[in-house]
Amino acid sequence: GAVVSQHPSWVICKSGTSVKIECRSLDFQATTMFWYRQFPKQSLMLMATSNEGSKATYEQGVEKDKFLINHASLTLSTLTVTSAHPEDSSFYICSARGAAKVVQFFGPGTRLTVL
């Protein structure tokens, strides 16, 4: 299957700081990228969907000013958690889908811990 990478794989930061997570599709052009959050022993919760060159569409209850998403190219999307707080600690996973709009591939995830 296609490869999606994320960086960093884990990050620890102090409360009030901002953290940027990168998501890259390595061997295909990702026309649509998704960002999910997953708490322990729970399912994946979709945060937002973005198309290359367009503003992201956020799910209900997700603060767009807190979780900034940029999808500037067909291979890169970034999620910036601004002014992070301990309740933002979670496993963040990106996902990408190509122009055929069928299969959706997931990255390895980023573990964010906010102290």
Added chain:
Amino acid sequence: GENVEQHPSTLSVQEGDSAVIKCTYSDSASNYFPWYKQELGKGPQLIIDIRSNVGEKKDQRIAVTLNKTAKHFSLHITETQPEDSAVYFCAARPLLSGGSNYKLTFGKGTLLTVNP
């Protein structure tokens, strides 16, 4: 919107036995059903998918069946091995042409444990 129910939440089998995980969905517009395997601390990995024009699909020890009339689909793993131990998620989504951002709706997951 779509609602996907997944059962059981946990499943423990002996190595070599078969494992079956079942999902139901509510939206008749859904016609794409992928299954993902997630190991601890990792992202979900697509293991098999099925579209509504097919009733069954098989890939080595893994098979998926779909009953669109009853709105349910199942994952079957035969000859289970310890490395099959993971959380499995089913999902559903409309598969239509066009530019819409059709979203996957996930089940809550099944923790499969294969005992040696």
